[in-house]
Amino acid sequence: MTAATLTAPEIRASRDDDIPAITAIYGEAVRHGTGSFELAPPGEDEMAARRAALLAAGYPHIVALRDGAVIGFAYAGAYRPRPAYAGTVESSVYVSADTRGGGVGRALLSQLVAECAARDFRQMVAVIGDSANRASIALHEAMGFTLVGTFRSVGWKHGRWLDTVLMQRALGLGDGQPPGPAKQGLK
Numbered sequence: 001m002t003a004a005t006l007t008a009p010e011i012r013a014s015r016d017d018d019i020p021a022i023t024a025i026y027g028e029a030v031r032h033g034t035g036s037f038e039l040a041p042p043g044e045d046e047m048a049a050r051r052a053a054l055l056a057a058g059y060p061h062i063v064a065l066r067d068g069a070v071i072g073f074a075y076a077g078a079y080r081p082r083p084a085y086a087g088t089v090e091s092s093v094y095v096s097a098d099t100r101g102g103g104v105g106r107a108l109l110s111q112l113v114a115e116c117a118a119r120d121f122r123q124m125v126a127v128i129g130d131s132a133n134r135a136s137i138a139l140h141e142a143m144g145f146t147l148v149g150t151f152r153s154v155g156w157k158h159g160r161w162l163d164t165v166l167m168q169r170a171l172g173l174g175d176g177q178p179p180g181p182a183k184q185g186l187k
Contacts (some may be wrong), residue, residue: 009064009104011111014051014073018063021070023047025096034130034162035094037155051075059089060115064104071099074108076116079125087122087179089171093139105139113143117172120180124169129155131163145169 014022027041042050054061054077064072072095079088091112095104116124124145128136131150141147145167153161178184 007066009066009071009107011062011064011107014061014063014075016048018070018073019044019048019051022051022063022073025070025073025094028097029094032097034157035128035133035136037129037157037162037164039157058119060112060119062108062111062115064095064108066099066104071096072104072108074112076112076121076124079123083184087120087183088125089116089121089123090125090127091116093136100135105136106142109139109143113169113171120183121171122174122179122183124171126165126167128165128167129162131165133165137165137167140167140169143169 023044026036026047030036030038030041051061054075057078059076061075062073063070072093074091074093076089076091079085079090091109093105093108093112113124126140126145128140146169148166148168150166151164154164155162
């Protein structure tokens, strides 16, 4: 089956029972890819803890499903911990190896952008591992992200130096006016 013949995936909020599939998808990306600079795949307990921390802090964590099986996941988290950055999120998108190129990443990123805008976040930053990761860069460009810059040779993985590409897009009202009080650190 080609990517063009696949149906759009279902996108929904992640659940506790999605953790095994999320862990497997991320583990493959860590072991074989350059999108994550982690060197050893975390286990299910760690992935569950990461998800719980994001949800507790009010960030979205979503999955893509096809025929009831999780085939990708995405989430947003704090770009930086200081309060002045509260209106800015960093995106992460991971898709199972056998479904890449079939629109799953686009569906996930589109929903992630919408959910972050609905939560009054104003900027989204993508920190893309490896400047040779053309598919991720193209996906982000197609979703309205612009290139901010490239950090050269900042990570060592798979026996070579890797770059980090920074991309950014506005969400909702962007920088047209200040974020709401919660995003200003004024609860």
